[in-house]
Amino acid sequence: MAATTFRIWRGERGQGAFADYTANITEGMVVLDAVHQIQATNANDLAVRWNCKAGKCGSCSAEINGHPKLMCMTRMDELPTGEAVTVEPMRAFPHVRDLVTDVSWNYEVKKKIKKFRPRPPDAPDGTWRMTQDDVDRAQEFRKCIECFLCQDVCHVLRDHHKHDEFIGPRLLVYAAALEMHPLDTENRLRDLKEEHAIGYCNITKCCTSVCPEHITITDNAIIPLKERVVDEFYDPVVRLVRLFRRKP
Amino acid sequence: MADYERVEHDVLVIGAGGAGLRAAIAARASGARVGLVCKSLLGKAHTVMAEGGVAAAMGNVDDRDNWTVHFADTMRGGQYMNNWRMAELHAKEAPDRVRELEAWGAVFDRTKDGRILQRNFGGHRYPRLAHVGDRTGLEMIRTLQDHAIYLDIDVHMEVTIVQLLMDGERVAGAMAYDREKGRFRMFSSGAVVLATGGVGRAFDITSNSWEYTGDGQSLAYHAGAELMDMEFVQFHPTGMVWPPSVRGILVTEGVRGEGGVLRNSEGKRFMFDDIPENYRSQTADNEDEGWRYTQGDKSARRPPELLTRDHVARCIQREVREGRGSPHGGVYLDIAWIKERLPKAAEHIRKKLPSMYHQFMQLANIDITTTPMEVGPTTHYIMGGIRVDGDTQMTSVPGLFAAGECAAGLHGANRLGGNSLSDLLVFGKRAGEYAAKFATLQRTAHVPEGQADAAAAWALAPFERGGSPEAPYAIQHELQGMMQKLVGIVRHDSEMRQALDGLAALAARAERVGVHGNREYNPGWHTALDLKHLLTVSEAITLAAIERKESRGGHFRDDFPDKDPSYGGFNIIVHKGPGGEMKLERRPIPSMPVELQAIIEEQKS
Numbered sequence: 001m002a003a004t005t006f007r008i009w010r011g012e013r014g015q016g017a018f019a020d021y022t023a024n025i026t027e028g029m030v031v032l033d034a035v036h037q038i039q040a041t042n043a044n045d046l047a048v049r050w051n052c053k054a055g056k057c058g059s060c061s062a063e064i065n066g067h068p069k070l071m072c073m074t075r076m077d078e079l080p081t082g083e084a085v086t087v088e089p090m091r092a093f094p095h096v097r098d099l100v101t102d103v104s105w106n107y108e109v110k111k112k113i114k115k116f117r118p119r120p121p122d123a124p125d126g127t128w129r130m131t132q133d134d135v136d137r138a139q140e141f142r143k144c145i146e147c148f149l150c151q152d153v154c155h156v157l158r159d160h161h162k163h164d165e166f167i168g169p170r171l172l173v174y175a176a177a178l179e180m181h182p183l184d185t186e187n188r189l190r191d192l193k194e195e196h197a198i199g200y201c202n203i204t205k206c207c208t209s210v211c212p213e214h215i216t217i218t219d220n221a222i223i224p225l226k227e228r229v230v231d232e233f234y235d236p237v238v239r240l241v242r243l244f245r246r247k248p
Numbered sequence: 249m250a251d252y253e254r255v256e257h258d259v260l261v262i263g264a265g266g267a268g269l270r271a272a273i274a275a276r277a278s279g280a281r282v283g284l285v286c287k288s289l290l291g292k293a294h295t296v297m298a299e300g301g302v303a304a305a306m307g308n309v310d311d312r313d314n315w316t317v318h319f320a321d322t323m324r325g326g327q328y329m330n331n332w333r334m335a336e337l338h339a340k341e342a343p344d345r346v347r348e349l350e351a352w353g354a355v356f357d358r359t360k361d362g363r364i365l366q367r368n369f370g371g372h373r374y375p376r377l378a379h380v381g382d383r384t385g386l387e388m389i390r391t392l393q394d395h396a397i398y399l400d401i402d403v404h405m406e407v408t409i410v411q412l413l414m415d416g417e418r419v420a421g422a423m424a425y426d427r428e429k430g431r432f433r434m435f436s437s438g439a440v441v442l443a444t445g446g447v448g449r450a451f452d453i454t455s456n457s458w459e460y461t462g463d464g465q466s467l468a469y470h471a472g473a474e475l476m477d478m479e480f481v482q483f484h485p486t487g488m489v490w491p492p493s494v495r496g497i498l499v500t501e502g503v504r505g506e507g508g509v510l511r512n513s514e515g516k517r518f519m520f521d522d523i524p525e526n527y528r529s530q531t532a533d534n535e536d537e538g539w540r541y542t543q544g545d546k547s548a549r550r551p552p553e554l555l556t557r558d559h560v561a562r563c564i565q566r567e568v569r570e571g572r573g574s575p576h577g578g579v580y581l582d583i584a585w586i587k588e589r590l591p592k593a594a595e596h597i598r599k600k601l602p603s604m605y606h607q608f609m610q611l612a613n614i615d616i617t618t619t620p621m622e623v624g625p626t627t628h629y630i631m632g633g634i635r636v637d638g639d640t641q642m643t644s645v646p647g648l649f650a651a652g653e654c655a656a657g658l659h660g661a662n663r664l665g666g667n668s669l670s671d672l673l674v675f676g677k678r679a680g681e682y683a684a685k686f687a688t689l690q691r692t693a694h695v696p697e698g699q700a701d702a703a704a705a706w707a708l709a710p711f712e713r714g715g716s717p718e719a720p721y722a723i724q725h726e727l728q729g730m731m732q733k734l735v736g737i738v739r740h741d742s743e744m745r746q747a748l749d750g751l752a753a754l755a756a757r758a759e760r761v762g763v764h765g766n767r768e769y770n771p772g773w774h775t776a777l778d779l780k781h782l783l784t785v786s787e788a789i790t791l792a793a794i795e796r797k798e799s800r801g802g803h804f805r806d807d808f809p810d811k812d813p814s815y816g817g818f819n820i821i822v823h824k825g826p827g828g829e830m831k832l833e834r835r836p837i838p839s840m841p842v843e844l845q846a847i848i849e850e851q852k853s
Contacts, residue, residue: 012768026492027491027492028490028492028493028611028612029491029493030493030494030611033493039721039771040721040722040725044719044720044721044765044770044771044772045763045764045766045770045771045772045773046771047768047769047770047771048771049288049289050458051288051293051294051296051457051459052294052296052297052457053458053494054297054494054497054498054607055606055607056297056385056603057288057292057296057297057457058292059288059289073610073611075610075611096768096769097428097768097769098769100769103289104405107290107397107403107405110394110397111397111398115394115395115398116352116353116394116395118351118353121351126347126351127347127363127364128350128362129361129362129363130358130362131358131360131362132357134358135355135357135358139355139380139381142380142386142387142390143383143386144390145296145386146291146292178353181353181355183353184353
């Protein structure tokens, strides 16, 4: 391969424009390598957030040719050859500079989800017993690397800006990991319905399609949570039982 | 006076990987007001990349395991250079620290009877590593993070420390800037815990993330603390070698723990050719026994692929040097072969090593269930670091504590896989607790005016030299190339002296480095400031490596290829001399209590 044009978003606080750069692409390079090459040679102050460069930390999220991806896991040879590659910051979060966005909202929202509360230990030595089958589901959700690409692509956040009402797929996965943790005893269903607005999700599965960890966000996390919320609050039998149990 | 935000905490924890998070949790639990500084976003620190597991002698898989065996394994792996008190505390306390994670929500893989599963790893006599597939570090950091966010700890994300602030001999805080706006933040605190990790970015081929620029070691050194064992750098035997852009990325030892074997270009399992004497009785002498060991046969001995990392790395280097390497300068690591032994092997591999499967598929177009990987040594870890007291983790500077990779002592000359995650937990907790205690018991520290201003002025200087031809990335790149070539896995006196000259020249250039743009999220500026740390730790590593005229653990000298007993009795200390020059000292290792000596003798058989 050879010289490739990169159209990289430059600017601050939402203001900016694409600037064109050229990078020399060699075998096996990923988009982050090209961005680093441009940074080291032509644009020392090009702001980009990255850390492990191995798809494990979830720092280098961006929109590559319009698709939310990790820059470190996007190989140049999977992009169309001979065409310019566009690299932009995630659009669902406030812009900071160049490719960097302010993702602090995700950290703030997480604190509003009730924390893990285990049942008392199963054994006298303070330990628990769980089978591998019990933990498989929670382990799937705990693969999440918090890259927030699912938040970026979620139309409730990206297009409708419901950040004040809706917690988004990443945090629904967090809630699901807790709710489906075999030891957890907390109940988050009322919060999910009322505080976290799980009802806003209309299961278009965009989040699942961009997840670099291949977590089946919609099918395995969000839909089961929605079902639990429905069972808890809308099941006619449960409602009837509640009615009679209600104290005067 | 420059304009900056002032923040006050009882305990300031610098670094938010496993050790920093655990220290912050412990200090907070002791009642201290805690500030936690992350160089990147919370939860992204290098701990996230740890794969294989956390070592703790819980005995869930093999009930012959207990703390004495773990202690002896750690000391043997460290070639008895370890701080034996730390090795003792670590072996005793690791099981409780792991179980505590489960109480905080961690979901480890399970045994058949529902307990935490443990796997085999190099240098550990019994299956000892609690794990979650090959993403144990992620599980650990997320568990600590999700525990800490509910504890009212002040988290300062994307903040970098420029310099520690001193009240006389004692630490009083730190001067920092935030990446986003480039504004200065002055922390004052009763105690400071350094938990900044390692130095891998001083080398060209490394498994470490960008943050690993030796900040903690350098901050401590310039504040007057002693560094120790800096010559002991671990080169992990198996990093990716192809394609070039991913060179150095780690391939977990878990691959070998699950039965993966190393072969040269002739198809030979070369690890059987060179088994060190002190491991011979524990090592399999045929392929079948090695395989049975990886599948949990308690009567079998471990395959030679699971010998200590320093040894495996050198054997790989030897194969490559002698012309039996793979096309891209590594050797073959083959896990696909287990299909000869196991039904549904491909599924088994994907289940046990999901990240490795994914990593090779995505980055190298290689399916590890059918094709051998190409691997070679990569800079992975530094055993040396800031010298600390074994019990309290306090450095030689009052009020300054250190834990995790940036601290020295536990691992001696070579670290066993899995012992770093347990290190973070055990000594992170201790550092946090003793830092909180120190902050409570001492009078309030006072930072003399002027120190913070001077630090800020130093940090801003590169902007004033905007027209300078010295660019930060070029200097960093040259330093990495030079350290890799001259102070890497095989060392020689003349090459290392050449490196010292090179470092001096680079240091002079770094003094003139200039950056463009403004202070807001400017990576060029950040790189310029990191250079000081990289240069400091590189010099310390090189000087200590010249001083140790023998080969031991992670330190291998071409000109002194054997272990020399006369070097076995002391650690090499590095500290700042009165004129600002780097000083070396040979510090005798304190003699071990008889009961610990007895354990080591007993475990030798």
